[in-house]
Amino acid sequence: MALRQGKRFLWGIAALLLFLGGCVTAPPPVKVIPGASVDTLSSSVAVSAKGRGHSGSAHGFLLFQRPNRLHVVFLAPFGSTVFELFMDDDRLTCLVPDKKTAYAGRVTELPPGDYLATLRLMRWVLARPPVPGPSLGAREMESEEFGRERIFFMDNGLVQRKVAPEGEEVIYRDYRMVDGVPFPEKMEIHDGKGGEVKITFEDPEVNHPIEPDTLIAKLDGYQVLPLVLLQGAP
Known part of the structure; x- marks a missing residue:
C-alpha cells in the first residue's frame, strides 16, 4: 500500500511539473523595432580584454548614457572594487581605489591597441541601428x-556585424528583447589596432533612468596622474 501511494505521489509530482512547464510563457520573438534604440544601459557584465601586451578578464557593472558617457566597475572575486573607469566623450578617468590613485586624460593619449581605448567605440557600438532595406x-x-x-x-533584419574604414569592428550575438528593445547579450569589439574587448551582459536594463552622479568620477582623496602613466590595468 505504501509503495503504491509513493508511486502515485511521484506521478503526481511529474504531472504537476509537466503542467507548469507547459504554462511557462515563451520569450517574446526578437525582431526589428523601428526607432528602438539604447539611450541608457545598466547591466552586470563579464568582460575579457586584450591589447598592447596585456590581457585579463573580470566581472563588474556597466553604465552607459548616450551620446558617450560610460562608467565601468571591475570587481575582485569577493566583490571589492579593484578598478573603475569613467568616459565622457573622449575624456577618460581611471581609478585604482586601493592605491587612491586616478589617471585622467584624453583617450587619444593612449597608445594604439590599448584595450581601454577600445571602449571609446561604445558610442558607435550602441548607436541607433539602421532600418534594414529590402535586401x-x-x-x-x-x-x-x-x-x-x-x-x-x-x-x-537585426545587425550582426559592423565594420568601419580603419578596421574597427563590432560583432553582436545572442539577441533578446530587453525592455522592448532588441538587445545583444554578447558584444565583441575590435579597434583595428590589436585592442579587443568582449562583453557579456547579465540582466541588462535598457532606457531606465540613470542617476547623473553615477557617471562622474569622485576624486576626493585621490592623487591624479596623467593617463599615459597608467600601466597594467585589469
Missing part, C-alpha cells in the same frame, strides 16, 4: 562616427 546581407551606409561603415544584417 539583407552587407550594405554600405553612412556613419555618424566614421563617415562610412559596412553593416551586415541577419535574416531577421
